[in-house]
Amino acid sequence: MAGFDIRELMNDIEEAPGKVWFWDLEKAVIDPGRCVQCGACVAACPSDSIGIAEDDLPKLVKMCTGCSLCWDFCPRGGMRHEATWKLTGNNGAAAAANGLGRVHESYTARVKEDIPGVQDGGVVSALLIALLEAGEIDGALVARESAEEPWKGEAFLARTPEEVREAAGSFYNQTLALGHLDLEGYELPPNPRIAVVGTPCEVEGIKAMQARPWKWGSSRVDAVVLTVALLCTKSFNYEKLMLEELRDRRGVDLEEVGRVDVIRGKLIVQDRGGETILEEPIKDFHGAALKGCDECADFLGHAADISVGSVGSADGYSSVLIRTEEGLAAFEHVKDRLELRPLDKPKSLYKLDALDKKVALKSLKRPFDPDAPLFIDYEDHLESYAGTDRAPVDHEAVRY
């Protein structure tokens, strides 16, 4: 016999209503393959009991104290992800409808001075470099390529413009970024100010935690002063996408890859010389996507201070949506380094947002409601998800 279910055989204690343990999160989110690897549970755990396993999923590393916070801040569990949109001043109903949500300013943008390796217009890299140079932030949590695994993104705190340049470009796997908010291993001033560049789900988690202050263990949620969401309809499992699909099935030598991009519905892989070695509809790779991403209706990153992505602008440019006062103040530092113009194709954003929401509403097994309370009780989740293809597993998976 193995697994946490053995506890239930040892006594007939009635558990407290609403009690949630990490293993409940495992059963409802991780084991059914719904985890989007944002790391919110790792960040939220006040006793630092949740770490990251070798399979890049959250796992228990110390005693679970039963505080429920891992559940409360999981965007596929107890956190109603669309309810975070109000935290940046969005009108819930308006954000739920087709539109960009709350935006102070929007641009199509590109760096004036080229930064090698950037993904589209280089706006995010330029912004972080400008903020570091101005002393506005002490570091930026970004993704950079793993030293061991080619084209695998890993969380990294860039503390200098040079480190930002080195980390330029996008990866299509999740890095459990919020699991690295302890900022461990980085030399920083006593009260560091950090920017986080991540997927909308990662930003939702940060904003939700900041709106409900608590003692987050070693996680420096308080240190995050700026969030930049990368427009995102889905993220991928590294092994499935890069190794199984590209390397094994299509013979792509990952060591030779210079760039990977998802643009206009296609996955494009280029070699180091800029030659395209693979161009294929992204739908061919949907099997490698994270299942939990289907349930997300936040392609546009409504909870972020700034949203950035390629959709809605010409090739080589980025679309920029500035959503908050903090975003505006930060963007001031980089404006003079960018070519700016009104958004090229806002309709492309509306269109993809509508498609993303359509998939989400179909995949979500609970009502979608940005005006509903932020937290969802475990029992309510069970009521919505039981009997569906996203139901909590009833077997006992042991990943320890």
Added chain:
Amino acid sequence: MRFLREGQRLNQVEKWKLERHPLDVREAVLEVYSREGVEAIERVPGEHERLKWVGIYPQNQGGNNFMQRIKVPGGRLTPEQAQVIGRIARDFARGPEPNPHFGNNFLDITTRQDIQMHWIQIEEVPEIWRRLEEVGMTTVQACGDSARNVLCCPVSGLDREEAFDAYPAAQAITAYFVGNREYANLPRKFKMSVTGCLEDCAQAEINDIGMLPARLPDGTLGFNVRVGGGLGDGPRMASDIDVFVLPEEAVEIARGIAQLYGELGNRENRWINRLRYLVQELGPEGFREELEKRVGIPLRPAGEDLTRRYRGDHVGVHAQKEDGLYYVGLNVPVGRMSGEQFEEAGRLAGEYGRDIRLATDQNLIITGVPEERLDELLAEPLLRRYSPDPGPFERGVVACTGSEFCRFAIVETKIRALEWAREMDRRFGDEIGQEAVRMHFSGCSASCAQPQIADVGFRGETAKKGDRIVEGVDIGLGGSLGRDAAFIDWVEGSRPAEDVPEALARIFERFKRERRGDERFHEWARRVRNAELRDTLRGTSVPVVGVQKGK
């Protein structure tokens, strides 16, 4: 020790323990860390874990702030030992800011008859150990994956009713395991209890090993052995494995069980690897079979169980076996005293009586007081502060360390528990109709305050209040040990802490109204349906008396 459990991968802690024996940390503290500071500890992977083998835990403040636990086998201290401990707290347990209620330089009596103190700096540890060792005390294996403090009835040798004095057995077990390298690397903590009293004062039901007084048909006295009890987030009442041992065999049976646990216990998943999980897997019969292979004594069938009831505390003035002598149980709410006060308790024990005993309800007993000196002792200022005649709620209150120091606790416990107890005493103390109402407050699911065996158990939780996350508790009702031993049911979840006093008031009001004769609180709570109790705690319904327990 061989690891015989099949198909397991060793977890990280197991790997650390194999890299260097955890008992070696003592030398490292003396030779390196106390001289070079905490940075030297950080440089050694797994060293924070190994420090537990000398009773040292990091506090949640981090840095050079540690909790030091002192082992007190059977809870027994000489006056001199008590004074040394008090002085250590006075000299070293000083925080940067005083606790708003308890001030500074305090110590905590624990539910394992240990002493804990906080704000210890690593460079102070050698001097603390020197002072302790001078009076025959140790911190070795007060924590860590090995034999913890051996519990014994705190009034063993004094109790008029006891079957026999089990303290020598507790001492012998302690002596065998402390510093024993072969048995100092078990899968997890290993908790033993031994008693010869008839009142389950050593809480056999919730220990890994519980030895309870028993008698063979020919009149021979010894212990019946129970295994696999415990609380935490997987509570289990201990299993009777149908084994009787003589007091002189207690060490061998404990050793054999430790060997069985060390060989077959789960070294992969630390969250389901206490001995009780192994007992659950093997079953009592299977466990007995495995034990038989490992001990050098024949396993006799259990004798007549002599346990009669669960007493729970020794507060008050009680006659000892010896004519004319008394023991005086002081009530130390939530177990916290200043070092100075503890030193004073040691002085009083020396002046008026014989020794100090620590009890599992975090209280303190002064023994051997002649009748003619009782009034004088009772008039001492310390006994006015820690009264032998407290209100029922202050008498029954127990609390863990809580978030003040513990890295796991979700909420503050000690001050809250004390304030709630005092408020309940003010409102219901004279009308509740029982000497003690046990309210136990654990700051998290680890159950260090043993909430599952309390009349009212609290378990720290987060709670939602409007748009805020606030400190809260799960509330359980109806636990006890003894002849009707049963754990609480967690009747209510995530109540904001500030709402608790009124919720308690509603429950005790209802108990007063519905109580039948001498019915005790836990009996009433078991009789009433949980849904109704929940409604009462929430204040959402007119109470209706249930006729049977219902889920």
